[in-house]
Amino acid sequence: MLLDRSRHTAGTTTLIGVVLLALNLRAAIxxxxxxxxxxxxxxxxxxxxAGLLTTLPVLCFGLFAPVATLLGRWIGGRPALLAAMVGIVLGSAVRTVPGMWWMLVGTVLIGIAITIGNVLVPAVVKQDFALRQGTVTALTTAALTGGAALAAGVAAPLAQTALGWQGAQLMVGGLAVVAAVVWAPQLRHRHTTVAVPAGGPSVLTSPVTWALATIMGTQSLVYYALLAWLPALLRDGGVSAADAGLALGLFNLLGIATAVATPVLAARLIDQRRLGVAVGAVWAAGLAGLLVAPAWYLLWAAVTGLAQGAGIGLALALIVLRARNSQSARRLSGTVQFIGYLMGAAGPLLFGMLYDASAGWSVPLAALVLASVTMAAAGYRAGRDRPV
Structure with missing residues (x-):
């Protein structure tokens, strides 16, 4: 009885810690x-x-994902996640030091730290919450999305006080201090797992891995492109700055609901192929709406907002569901995010290049619709119940 209660308490503490970790995985950006x-x-x-400051973290998500996988193997997932929170705090502090280079260095530190969390949180979910992996993935995805919305909402008001923009950065970075304090006791716990030889088959040999990477890549590309350019697109169409901001707010906030629902639904389904196709189709519908009926921009902002939450929720859920165990989840997560986020980092740049080349928004929006169709096809491939 006491042993069962102890295990329940440890599980609850771990769950709270994982959610707090996830809360910090977009906030500083x-x-x-x-x-x-x-x-x-x-x-x-x-x-x-200034544009580089928003692109660098996404590049880090891709470039340092394999490093995060190795770090988790060398020192363990729990110590690595604690180091990630410390990295976010340090990066936030470095960004307040006067000078452009310090701002860039701090941004890279934050990007690397968040990459560790991106890669290793799914492995912890697979290891500690195998029977509740859909629900816990939903909670962590919601925390990730909600943390970004919260940080974006409070940063400007904080900066208008005596804190200034430097103090606002430190306050948001302070969320990682809370997560680190709550997570630190996890280093005392030992968990038994199924051993996977370091020299085992590479996850790159599995077609499922490439389908997952395509989902992660296309949803990241479309999301970051729209995140960067939606206000400018709407302003060029005659929408006021306030209404363009409202549309962007809808795009970000509505994703929280689908970020929660999608992993839970995915975990309850034996086969997620229809769900994968549906997520890509909703993305395509919202983007096509912006292309052919821009006057209804608030509706399309809402549709794409629902799609973006579902997209990241599906990508993270399928990584957990398709992995055989926590070691496999760590390797699969690192590989998928390495490929996916490099594609995502290219999204705003490619969208802007297509705009310049075509002197309008039709061609770049059509390209995003095509990417969404590709996402749907990859979702059908990865949705089959076939572990890596």
Whole structure:
């Protein structure tokens, strides 16, 4: 009886810790966006450098995903996740030091730290919550999305106080301090897992891995492209700055609901092929709506917002569901995110290049519709009950 109660308490503590970890996996990035005008004015940054501050973290998500996988193997997932929270705190502090280079260094530190969390949180879910992996993945995905919305919402008001933009950055970074304090006791727990030889078959040999990487890549590409360009697209169509901001807010906030629902639904289904096709189809419908009926932009912002939450929720859920065990989940997560986030980092750049080349928004929007169709096809392939 006491042993069962102890295990229940440990499981609850781990769950709270995992959710707090996830809360920090976008917050420090999202908080910088509304502060960029102040940062540019204070540090004298060019538009190119300011744009780099939003692109660098996504590049880190891809480039350092294999490193995060190795770090989890070398020191263990729990210590690595604690180090990730420390990295977010340090990066947030470094970004407050005067000078452009310190801002870039701090941004890279934050990007690397978040990458560790991106890769290793699914492995912890697979290891500790095998019987509730859909529900826990839903909670972590919701925390990730909600943390970004919360940070974006409070950063500007905080910056208007005596704290300034530097203090606002530190306050958001303080969320990682809370997560680190709650997570630190996890280092005392030992968990038995199924051993997987380091020299075993590479996850790259599985077609499922490539289907998962395509889902992660296309949903990241479409999401980051729309996140970066939706306000400009709407402003060019005659929408006011306030209404364009409302549309962007809908796009971000409505994703929380589907980020919660999609992993739970995916875990209850033996076969997720129809779900994968549906997520890509909703993305395509919302983007096509912006293309052919832009006057209904709030509706399309809502549709794409629901799609983006479902997209990241499905991608993370399928990584957990398709992995055989926690070691496999760690390797699969690192590989899928390496490929996927490199594609995602290219989204805003490619969208802008297509806009410049075509002198309009039709061609870049059509390209995003095509990416969504590709996402649906990959969802059908990865949705089959076939472990990596």
């Amino acid at each position: 999202a908080a910088l966006s509304p502060l960029l005008p102040d940062v540019q004015a204070d540090l004298g940054l060019s538009n190119v450098t």
